[in-house]
Amino acid sequence: MGLEHLINQDLKEAMLAKDRRKLEALRAIKAALLLEKTGGGRGDAEIPETVELKLLQKLVKQRRDTAKIYREQNRADLAEEEEYQASIIEKYLPEQMSEEEIQAVVDKVVADTGASSMKEMGKVMGIVSKQLAGKADNKTIALLVKKKLS
Template sequence: MGLQQRVMEDMKAAMKAKDTVALESLRAIKSALLLAQTETGPGKELSEEDEVKLVQKLVKQRKDSAAIYKEQGREDLAEPELAQALIIEKFLPEQLTEEEIEKVVVQTIDAVGASGMKDMGKVMGIVSQELAGQADGKTISNIVKAKLAN
């Protein structure tokens, strides 16, 4: 079942359960999917990779908004954003732990022969492509920096 069908099924369930947070989150996914499909042209389906990137973007937007609200002391606005992020994250592939990401980073550094921060872009490109959808870029970046700084 494709992402769009899963979203529609979950929307029906959320409507029946009168779950407004879930419904709002699912509508955001549906809207983003429709927008992306119209950009690609008529009759063209989004690839699974594009769908994952789109969902990751939505989660990142919610988390960034929540962080800004928290900085401003607006917990009342941050909580719904985080709740939506949790619901949207359910549509992403299983996320890797930091230890699993670290293993991939170390293997990539060894394979590329990276020796310092000058090689960060090369390592980031390979690791980001390999772990697409399974880890967010910020986590990967922090681990790569830590490993290359040693």
């Protein structure tokens, strides 16, 4: 079942349950998917799963960053709303890998490519990011690759 279909189903359930907060988060996902579909030059074609995952990760990151700003401005009420929306959106992402699991993949890719310096970080990052698309945050991957190559 595609993400778009799943979101539409959950939207209907949230409407019936009159869950305003969840509805807001689901509508944000639907809007982002629709923008991707129409702006990506796909027409009515399905959005690839990798693009969907990146889109969801972007939405979660936006919510977390916004919540952090609200906390810095002493607006806990708004921060909680953003964090709630991030938690709803995260439910549609695959389970995130632990740092140890990511490190194992990084170690394997570094060994396979023979990378030994920071000059080769881009090559290693590209391979690891593709392998772990949607399962790990690129910020964490970058930190672990840096640590391994330096």
